[in-house]
Amino acid sequence: MMVYLESILSGDAAGVTLVYLYVGSLLIISRICFKKKPFLGRKFLHFMTGNIIFFLPLFETKWVMVLIAAFPFVLITFLMSSRSPLDVSSPLTRRGHDFGLFYYAIAWTLLALIFFERLEIIAIGIAAMSYGDGTAGFIGSKFGKHRFSIGSATKSLEGSIAMFAVTSLSIPLILIYFGSNAPPWYTITMIASLATAIEAIIGKGYDNLSIALGTALIYYITVH
Numbered sequence: 001m002m003v004y005l006e007s008i009l010s011g012d013a014a015g016v017t018l019v020y021l022y023v024g025s026l027l028i029i030s031r032i033c034f035k036k037k038p039f040l041g042r043k044f045l046h047f048m049t050g051n052i053i054f055f056l057p058l059f060e061t062k063w064v065m066v067l068i069a070a071f072p073f074v075l076i077t078f079l080m081s082s083r084s085p086l087d088v089s090s091p092l093t094r095r096g097h098d099f100g101l102f103y104y105a106i107a108w109t110l111l112a113l114i115f116f117e118r119l120e121i122i123a124i125g126i127a128a129m130s131y132g133d134g135t136a137g138f139i140g141s142k143f144g145k146h147r148f149s150i151g152s153a154t155k156s157l158e159g160s161i162a163m164f165a166v167t168s169l170s171i172p173l174i175l176i177y178f179g180s181n182a183p184p185w186y187t188i189t190m191i192a193s194l195a196t197a198i199e200a201i202i203g204k205g206y207d208n209l210s211i212a213l214g215t216a217l218i219y220y221i222t223v224h
Helices: 002-033 038-058 062-079 100-115 119-143 157-177 185-201 207-223
Strands: 147-150 153-156
Touching: 002 038, 002 062, 038 100, 038 119, 062 100, 100 119, 100 207, 119 153, 119 157, 119 185, 119 207, 147 185, 153 157, 153 185, 157 185, 185 207
Parallel strands: none
Antiparallel strands: 147 153
């Protein structure tokens, strides 16, 4: 019991505190600085939230990360959506897919539950979702001229290239940060390509869930 309490009061406490302070700060910045530009505010929030991966090494207890750091954001983002019983939605949640941030929170919760012993896998999934998909969405919306549709999803070649490039770059950098050996370049290329394919096929909002889980699983299966 004493060891558990010491864990809660040391790394876990620091991890939870930093996550809440950081995400809370992002929400405040997004609402103030992007009040008249909700699209940019949403993209800023989508991209910058991915930086929670740098707090992951602080956590020492699986269930603290899952139940205290990650899962509460599932409830918070649901309450910010149009399905909420409370009238607390904002332009940041109404712009784009209403449940995008909700699926984002679910993805982190599931990744923490499945891969807590391999934090780099959690980080790779989150990075592909936040950095990769976030950049793809921005580039595709602003500069995408070559559109294509697969099923119900309409994406752009420019956005897909951005997704591939950012994911390819983020994987080795994350592995260096977490002290893990990077796989060969062709393996990274394959993982990034499959992540890009998921982003191209899955419709808006749901890709926040599928990209994170899919990329993490592909990395795990391919490398381990």
